[in-house]
Amino acid sequence: MIFTRVKIYSDASVSMRVKFLLFIFIILLSVKAFSQKQNISLNFKDVTLERIILEIEKQSEYRFFFEQSSINLQPKATIQIWNATINEVLERLFNNTPYTYQIIDQHIILSQGKEVVPKNINNESYRTVKGTVTNKNMETMPGVTVMIKNTYTGTITDRNGQYKIEVPLNYDSLVFSYVGMMRFEVSIGKKQHIDVSLEPEIIGVDEVIVVGYGDQRKSDLTGAITTIEVDGTRKMPVTGFDQALQGRAAGVLVTSTSGSPGGGTSVRIRGIGTVNNNNPLFVIDGIPTDDIRFLNMSDIDNVEILKDASATAIYGNRGANGVILINTKKGKPGSPVITAESYFGVSDVWKNPHMGDSKQFATISNLAVKNGIESEGVGAYQYIEEFNNPDNYSGGTNWWKLITRKAMVHNQNVSISGGNDMNKYLMSLSYLSQDGIIKGSEFDRLTFRVNNEYKLSDKITLAFNTNLSHAKRQTISEDDLDGGIVFTAIVLDPITSGAERPVDDPIRVKYGEFSRWYESVYSNKFNPVAQIGRSINSWTQLRFFGNLSFNYDLTKHLSYHSTFGMDLRHSDYDNFLPSFWMDSDSKNDINSVSKDSGKNTDWVYENTMTYKQIFKKNHNFTALIGMTTEGGKYEIVQASKRNIPANSDYLRYLSAATSDPNVTGEVSDYGLISYLGRVNYAFNSEYLFTASIRADGSSKFANGEKWGYFPSLSGGWRISNEKFFSALKLSDIVDDLKIRLGWGQVGNQNISDNAFRTLIAGGDTRRYLFNQSIVQGYAPINLGNKNLTWETTESTNLGIDFNLFKSKLTGSLDFYKKQTKNMLLKLPVPMSAGLPDSPWTNAGEIENKGFEFFSTYHNKWKELNFSVNLNVSSYKNTVLSLGGGEPIMGGEQRLGYTTKTMVGHPIGEFFGYIVEGVFQNQHQVDIANALSAENIYYQDFLTRPGDFKFKDLNGDGRITGEDRTFLGSPHPDFTYGINLFAEYHRFDISLFLQGSQGGEIFNVFKYYTYQNTGYFNSPANMIEKAWHGEGTSNTQFQISASNANNNLRPSSWYIEDGSFLRIKNLQIGYNLNKRLCQKVGISECRIYIGGQNLFTFTRYSGLDPELADLSGSPLNSGIDFAKYPQARTILTGLSIKF
Incomplete structure (x- = not known):
């Protein structure tokens, strides 16, 4: 027997009741407040019963349930009634029909005839069955309908999710149903206590999600919006939710700028659109912010990521880099619910640097001096006598071990929530403490x-x-x-x-x-x-x-x-x-x-x-x-x-x-x-259209340039509702299929507050001598630009949403093009101008093109529930214009600039010389020198066997700055995330994998660790890898204190593959027996163990392949600046509800 709730337009009906309109945080989550004193007015003549029931649902919180095979709602009826109670309305409506009804809380169960209990039930031959109904998060569910199969007898779970029902002995099955959840049937057997966990019926189709300044059914969305499953992030040992986003959404690249406790992240939505700050706008309960480190992870209820301009244009100037909407938890009607959560963990270094010990250092140092003297023919480098017997040294000082430690992390959170029809509340208190794996950080x-x-x-x-x-x-x-x-x-x-x-x-x-x-x-x-x-x-x-x-x-x-x-x-x-x-x-x-x-x-x-x-x-x-x-x-x-x-x-x-x-x-x-x-x-939820416009006036621009206008248009076509699609007879495979197309423009004003003004300042450094006295002076500290205007990003998005195999497989595929125009950047000025800072200007265009794929498969086999979530994304970044200006050099180090941003190339591409190999003998050096003009050497007059041979790109027979070229890009080919979940009885396990494929790293560490001058230590395997005779190596130059050939110049030798696969999170949980818990006053109790950053598979030789510049500049992306590495954490936790 199938009970069906008459379909209503949930976004409209809910809005009529709770008037949830606009802006994120005031979402009334699953409003269960109910009052039988609601008055209903109806005025219909000769319309179907279905139409009247729809109106009753619209004006009230009642929902109808019935057996499709026995209830026909097509007969027409006439009813005129004003300000009546639900009982009065139902009595009038069904008085002359063959149907009867039963009201259980806000549920109205329709049945055929005047019986709600089967005739063959012997009132003396029954047993009592009771239990608790929860969702997959082990949260109790009030209002769940519990029916005896093949009867009209049932009950509803109370505010604590508990039920009690009298079941005839000759009936052996209960059916549990709830709007938005999968119908669940269970055999009674000899059991007197049956606890049930309901699964979501279909992820995302009729779900109401938050959009800018409002909400909308997900099935009717026309923009590119991703919903984050926050349940798997709340118990991660991180200090900010932005860190927990890593790998969980297609098109969202999150990298840690520092592994230190409380460290920041770099969040990139659909590539890099500017040379300035690319972080998105965060909106928490309707308030925009750029820093969410204050937010308690346990307070987060839901998260939506707005990615394309058709979704973000409503935020105008703040939406150029995407928008992340975060809503915190709200109270629900019912008895007070107290939740206590706690976890404790130990963190350590997941990868240690493999540097030489004292013996190796002494050996390499004197070998470098020896080879350096032979190279330059002078005694500029001196032996250290005690190094002649390196066996006299033990391991020496392990500096890395001295500064690192096993660090503790713990988090405690307690909350209380509840309320009634008139007042809903939630209060929470949390404390997080995290020590860093490097001493002195916490x-x-x-x-x-x-x-x-x-x-x-x-x-x-x-x-x-x-x-x-x-x-x-x-x-x-x-x-x-x-x-x-x-x-x-x-x-x-x-x-x-x-x-x-x-x-x-x-x-x-x-x-x-x-x-x-x-x-x-x-x-x-x-x-x-x-x-x-x-x-x-x-x-x-x-x-x-x-x-x-x-x-x-x-x-x-x-x-x-x-x-x-x-x-x-x-x-x-x-x-x-x-x-x-x-x-x-x-x-x-x-x-x-x-x-x-x-x-x-x-x-x-x-x-x-x-x-x-x-x-x-x-x-x-x-x-x-x-x-x-x-x-x-x-x-x-x-x-x-x-x-x-x-x-x-x-x-x-x-x-x-x-x-x-x-x-x-x-x-x-x-x-x-x-x-x-x-x-x-x-x-008819088939043809969808959205249009928006926003006008922004900003104080950051001069008069005449203050206003920016940002429109968007988007549409959707639900193909699966078309008649021709039904003729394809794919209904057993395709449940829902929708195409989306969107276009829009958004702005960016991420510049200093007074960029259009020229400012002057005084101070100690601006004093001067006048009439033999020190006088306070003033000087310009910037050069204003009154012609500054809005940076604008225009994007186009084509997407497909699908729902297959009875909602077991859902997902989306998006293709996008995003172009930034009038890019705001600082133009270099000559030092002779005397300005400490470069002026802002509008110059340049950048384009990002890419795709995103997201899919979820969930199923149930006997008592095993499992799901697989996969997201994959890729983008190509290209600079289209720099406003006629020179290329932008970046990534400056002691060895020089390491990146170059140029038209036709991505932002921050690595730049330098190409290493062809190592000169194996003097003959090869002589051949190279012979290609040069008279008295000019191919590289240097001191170049010798064992030195790098750099590639002559312009063919002039010598190595100069003109032979530098692009060496690789820090932008990955694609990124991905895989989330696996399984639940069996009271056990559950989740595994989250994060990966990045392609994208190079400039390992600037090599400049210091391969100098061989004795100033810095060297890798432990340097002697084995370095060239030490003809044919011994064609990838690593000779150990030498001399750098006459400038082997350490920026080159392809520094470039390494930055691909990695990381076991980001693993968690195993167990839910204690509820009956045992309830004996001590606890309604739910879950214990778990888990790990964060457990293993990383990568070929990168540095500490961590996941790199982001601490300053957030895209000009320095992919350069290893000796970042504080991420920690590996093992933890155990407990969650209790009262």
């Missing part, structure tokens, strides 16, 4: 959230969402190839001791300190252990993030929505540099302290009106108009002083320092006003 965050919604009347709803957080981050110097902790610990020689000075050392007795700079074999070196142990670099932030919203249903179809949100941040940056030993004879006696105190105040005020109506059953129309204003102010004060009496923890304050005070400050603000509109139309 992150702590305390978060408190309150979300409330008040229904003041049938028409007025008031809601507020607030989040208060306090975060503290201790950092180390990283991403630095001159003084960074990671870099120094890898390259510092193992001969130098890493311990404190001996107790009997009079210098230590006097000062008791590490040497910050150690006197090593060849020179004084930066001491990473001293830097960690003595210096302080900390960031502290107190943040308020929240909004207040008001919703008023003006009429049945028209509603008004207003919201005001604020993001207040107060951040302090504290730095302390102690006095330290520079070498064995001299000491830096002056310590210093500095403090930066910044305050950000950002606000947004939005007002929208939405009209929704269904005309003549098949015409679904929605219109939105609105106005938004937002603004912000940034203030910072920076102060520093020197000379604190001692390096004591109690004296590391500005007030304790006695000399060289310096105080600076800065203030900037911005404003934005916008007007927006959107129209959605759907005919």
Whole structure:
């Protein structure tokens, strides 16, 4: 027997009840509030029963269920009734029909005749069956219909998801059903307690999802929007949700800029569209922001990613790089539900650098000196006598081991939620603490959230969402190839001791300190252990993030929505540099302290009106108009002083320092006003159309350039509803098939607040002598450009959504083209201009073309539920124009520029010389030199066997800068993610794989570790790999302290394959027996173990193939700057509900 709920237009009916219109966070999730006092008015003449039932569902929260084979709703009826109760309406409607009805909560069960209990039931021959119904997340489900199979007898689960039903002995099956969930049938047998877990019926087809300033059925979407399954991310040991997004959405490339606790990420949606910041806009509960590190992962309810311009144009100037909508959890009607979650984990380094020990260092150093002398014919390099017997050395100092550790991570979260028809609430408190795998780095965050919604009347709803957080981050110097902790610990020689000075050392007795700079074999070196142990670099932030919203249903179809949100941040940056030993004879006696105190105040005020109506059953129309204003102010004060009496923890304050005070400050603000509109139309859910327009006026541009206009158009065609498609008889295979086409324009104003103005400033560096007195001077600090205008991104998207095999296989395929015009960038100016910064201008065009594929397969075999999720994406980035300017050089290192951005090539492509091989003998060197003009050498007059041979591209017989070329791109060929899930009885397991194929890495580490000058350590296998005679190697030059041939210039030798496959997350869980849990007052309990970044399969020789520049610049993508590596974490957790 199949019970069917009469199909209604859920997006319209829900909006008529809860008036959820506009902007993300006020989504009333699965509203179950119910009141039998609702009044219904009907005025129909000679229409079908189906049409009348549709109207009843539209005006109320009642849903009809019936057996299709026995109930015919096509007969016509006439009914006129006003302000009547549901009982009065049903009595009038079915009075003269062969049908009877039963009301169970908000469910109305129709049946044939006047019986709801089969005639063959003996009231004395039954048994009691009870249990609990949950979803796949083990959350209890109130309102689930529980029916005895082949009868009209049933019940509904209560607010705690529990049911109790009397079942005749001659009936042996129960049927569980709920809107949006798969119907589940279970055999009773001798069981008296049956717990059931329901699975989603179909992922995404009739699901209502959040779009810009509203919601829409996913089946009616015409834009490229991806929904993130957040359940698998909440228990990941990361500090930010952006980190949890890695590999989970097609077309979204997320890379970690730093593996340190609280570190940032680089998020790229559909490629790189500008040489500036490419991160998307985050919108949390309707408030835009660029930093989501304050957000508690357990508070997140759902996430949508808007990718193409037809979806993001409604956000105008903020949508050029895509939009990520995040909605936090809200309360639901019912008894209070208390949830407690906790996990503890241990993190360590997943890959250690393989550098030489003391014996290898000594051997390589003297071998390099020997070969260097032979190369240059001079005694510029001296042997170190003790290195002549390298066997005298033991392992030496392992600097990497000294700075790394096993680190703890733990997270606790407790929440309470509930409410009634008039008030719904949620409160949560969480604490996250994570130590870094490198000593001296840690992150702590305390978060408190309150979300409330008040229904003041049938028409007025008031809601507020607030989040208060306090975060503290201790950092180390990283991403630095001159003084960074990671870099120094890898390259510092193992001969130098890493311990404190001996107790009997009079210098230590006097000062008791590490040497910050150690006197090593060849020179004084930066001491990473001293830097960690003595210096302080900390960031502290107190943040308020929240909004207040008001919703008023003006009429049945028209509603008004207003919201005001604020993001207040107060951040302090504290730095302390102690006095330290520079070498064995001299000491830096002056310590210093500095403090930066910044305050950000950002606000947004939005007002929208939405009209929704269904005309003549098949015409679904929605219109939105609105106005938004937002603004912000940034203030910072920076102060520093020197000379604190001692390096004591109690004296590391500005007030304790006695000399060289310096105080600076800065203030900037911005404003934005916008007007927006959107129209959605759907005919029979078959032909779909969306159009939007937004006008933005920004304070960042001069008069005449302030306004930008951003339109979009998109349409959809549900082919599976066409008659010709039905004739193909594919209904057993294809459940739903839709084609989407969209076009739109979005803007970008991501520049400094005063870029169009020329600013002047004073300060100590601008004083001058006038009339024998020091006078404060002023000078320009930038060059304004009043012609600056909006950077515009135009995109076109073609997509296909499919749903196959009874909803077991769903997915989408998208092809897109995205072109950025009037790109905002800084033009280089001559140093003679005397400007500290280059002016902003509009110059250049960039194009990204690509595809995205996403698919999910889920099925059930006996008691095993399983699903497979796959996403694959690829893009090609091309620079179309640089406004007639010169190519942009980037990735500057000691060895020179390493990237070049040029028309016809991708942004930040690697640039340098091509290594053809290694000169094996002098004859080969002579042949190469013979190709050059007289008295000119092919590479250098000191080139000899064992040196690299670089390719002469221009054919002039010599190697010059003209022989440089493009060496490879940091952009991957494609990226992918695979998510596997299985559930059997009370066990569940999930496995998530993240991968990237193609894309090169410029391993700049080699420049330092292959110098062989004794200043830096070398790889442990260098002697085996290096050329040491004819035929021994054609890929690695000879070990030599001389670099006369400039073997270390930027070249293809640095380029490595950046492909990788990473086991990103593995989790195994077990749900304890509910009956046992309930005996101690617990409704649900789940325990789990898991791991993060367990294994990485890659051929890259560096620490981590997943690279992103700390500054976020695309000009430096794919360059290994000695980034803080990601940690491998093993954890265990517990989740309890009361």
